[in-house]
Amino acid sequence: MIKRELLSIIRERLFEGKAIIVLGARQTGKTTLVKALLDELKLASLFLNCDEPAVKMLLEDVSTMRWRQIIGENKILVLDEAQRIKNIGIKVKLVTDQIPDVQMIITGSSSLELANEISEPLTGRKWEYFLYPVSWNELSGKYNMAERMQEVEQRMIFGMYPDLIMKPGREMDILNNLAGSYLYKDLLAYKGIRRPDLLEQLLRALALQIGHEVSYNELANLLQVDKNTIMTYIGLLEKAFIIFRLSPLSRNLRNEISSSRKIYFYDNGIRNALISNFNSLNSRTDTGALWENFMISERVKYNHYRRRFVNMYFWRTHDRKEIDLVEESGGLFDIFEFKWNKSGKQKSFDFFRANYPVNRAEIITGKEIEKFI
Numbered sequence: 001m002i003k004r005e006l007l008s009i010i011r012e013r014l015f016e017g018k019a020i021i022v023l024g025a026r027q028t029g030k031t032t033l034v035k036a037l038l039d040e041l042k043l044a045s046l047f048l049n050c051d052e053p054a055v056k057m058l059l060e061d062v063s064t065m066r067w068r069q070i071i072g073e074n075k076i077l078v079l080d081e082a083q084r085i086k087n088i089g090i091k092v093k094l095v096t097d098q099i100p101d102v103q104m105i106i107t108g109s110s111s112l113e114l115a116n117e118i119s120e121p122l123t124g125r126k127w128e129y130f131l132y133p134v135s136w137n138e139l140s141g142k143y144n145m146a147e148r149m150q151e152v153e154q155r156m157i158f159g160m161y162p163d164l165i166m167k168p169g170r171e172m173d174i175l176n177n178l179a180g181s182y183l184y185k186d187l188l189a190y191k192g193i194r195r196p197d198l199l200e201q202l203l204r205a206l207a208l209q210i211g212h213e214v215s216y217n218e219l220a221n222l223l224q225v226d227k228n229t230i231m232t233y234i235g236l237l238e239k240a241f242i243i244f245r246l247s248p249l250s251r252n253l254r255n256e257i258s259s260s261r262k263i264y265f266y267d268n269g270i271r272n273a274l275i276s277n278f279n280s281l282n283s284r285t286d287t288g289a290l291w292e293n294f295m296i297s298e299r300v301k302y303n304h305y306r307r308r309f310v311n312m313y314f315w316r317t318h319d320r321k322e323i324d325l326v327e328e329s330g331g332l333f334d335i336f337e338f339k340w341n342k343s344g345k346q347k348s349f350d351f352f353r354a355n356y357p358v359n360r361a362e363i364i365t366g367k368e369i370e371k372f373i
Contacts, residue, residue, distance in 0.1 A: 002162060003141045004033050005305040006131055009048040010105075011037065013127045019092050019104040024131035025241035025266065026183060029162045030107040033131060034078055035106075045076035050084040058267065059085050064098040071095075073103055082106045083114040089121035096125045109241075130241070133160040133267045135301040136373045145370065153281050154364055156290045159269020170268070172278055180272035184240050193236065198223060204231050205244060206263050207274040213260040213288035213316075234263070241266060244300065249313035249326050253355070257316045264293050268301070281340075291340040292324055295364060298373040299325065310334075332359040338365050 010020055010033075011299050038045050041175075048055045058070065059079075067300045071077055077095065082088050095104050108114040118126065136155075139148050142165070150354075158164055158171040161178065188196050193338040201223055208212070217233075220227045237243045243263050250256040267269040268290055271279055303310055316322040323346075327334040333356050337346050342365065349361045364372045 001032065002029075002134055002138050002165065004029065004036075005132065005135060005138055006129055007033060007037060009129065009305065009307075010127075011040075014041075015101075015103050016127075017096065017100050017125075019096050019106055019118075019126045020103065020123060021114075021122075021126050021128040022107045022131055023114070023128065023241070024107075024109065025133075026109045026185070026242075027163060027178060028131050028133050028207065030109070030131050031080055032162070034080070034105055034107060034147060038078070041076070041349045043075045044073055045078065046074040047078045047080065049132065050061050050079055050081045053076065054146050056084060059091060062094070064094050067091075067095055067099060069180060071099065074102070076103045076108070078105045081109060083108045083117070088168065089118040089357075093121040093125060096122070102309055116351070130304055132241075132297075132301045134162055134165055135160070135303075135305065136298050136369065137302070139165075147171065149367075152369060155314065156268055156281065156287075156294050158279055159267040159272070160266060161269060166231055172273075173308045175269045175273040175278075176280050183242060183270065184237070187236055187240050193233075197226060198229070199233060199237075201203070202230065203237065203242070204274050206234075206237075207271045209266065210262075210264055210271060210286075210293045212262070213257070213334065214223075214263050215260070231278065233341075244297075246296070246312060246314050246325075252262075255318040257318065260316075262314050265298050268294050268297070286341050288338075291366065292338045295336075295369075295372065296325055299327075303327075304372045314353065315348075317351075321351050323348050323352060332356075332357050334360040336361075336372070337363045339363055 006022070013020055021350060022033065024030050027175065027299070035047070038047070050056065062070070075203065079085065090108060092104055095102055120236050139151065143151060158175065161174065161212070162173045164174045167174065187193055187199065192241060193199060202219065205219055205222060216230045218228045219230045223230070240247065243265055244263065246262045248257045248260055271293065284290070293297050309327070310327045313326040314322070315330070324338050327335040335352055335358060346363055351360065353361070
């Protein structure tokens with residue numbers, strides 16, 4: 001098993017009178033993570049899989065008394081895939097308020113229903129975390145540093161889902177299965193999705209635009225739908241933990257880009273499966289974009305697991321000065337450019353420094369991954 005960074009974070013938050021919510025895409029290892037935690041704690045626990053009809057029926061109408069009967073002497077109650085349970089937020093609130101000595105752990109592969117259900121009832125009563133595909137640092141449990149460096153190209157092409165890391169040689173089969181409707185099964189059942197074919201077309205279009213600014217109008221014209229539909233579907237894909245957006249930094253300069261956005265995939269392998277391209281880096285035209293997507297998605301994981309609450313942007317001016325990633329914290333900026341093969345002087349850094357207070361400025365190549373994430 002690959003030891004997950006989130007494990008120690010959750011362990012430190014146990015029995016503080018709050019429910020622990022673990023969200024993430026399907027197959028990122030949420031169930032495995034929780035079961036590993038239970039094995040480690042060796043406390044009496046009850047694990048309920050909310051995908052099972054019997055569990056749905058059991059939790060259909062529960063009062064505090066009924067909860068006490070269900071939980072019994074257990075100290076930890078796990079609800080796996082909790083978005084399947086109607087009014088889950090109110091039901092979890094009953095336990096956190098009325099049975100405070102029981103620790104609830106909730107997992108969900110879609111924040112669509114779950115976020116709406118738990119936000120208001122559990123205000124001030126929850127710790128919420130995301131479990132992403134395996135992080136670069138988590139690979140240290142399987143590979144030493146030299147072996148990790150040999151893995152960089154593989155991970156840029158096939159991504160970081162636990163199953164494919166543990167089953168080398170089967171990457172294409174695993175990814176093609178994941179990148180099909182399985183990954184966004186929850187979306188297809190969601191009331192806002194009227195055209196599943198459009199969802200797939202949009203994902204492929206976005207996969208071809210990583211590293212570039214995305215125009216909703218251009219996507220709407222390409223897919224022959226209105227702009228609002230594109231915006232709605234992109235929002236839903238974010239809530240299914242498939243893609244995420246970076247907005248432009250625009251504060252001081254009149255010629256800064258202020259209205260565009262970049263869209264990245266949480267996992268390179270999913271992106272490559274969508275466009276059916278698993279070619280090696282030396283025979284691709286998108287290596288630079290793959291490296292940028294890989295580094296920015298890994299940085300998202302790095303910041304989340306280290307509880308670094310930073311604002312993340314890209315930066316560009318109309319005269320094409322640009323920086324791939326800008327992080328803002330405490331009024332200072334860290335700026336990064338991602339170049340797979342070569343570094344060198346970055347003129348945009350000097351221009352940015354002249355207008356913003358910069359703490360750190362670095363060009364990250366394939367050989368410098370360890371110092372970045």
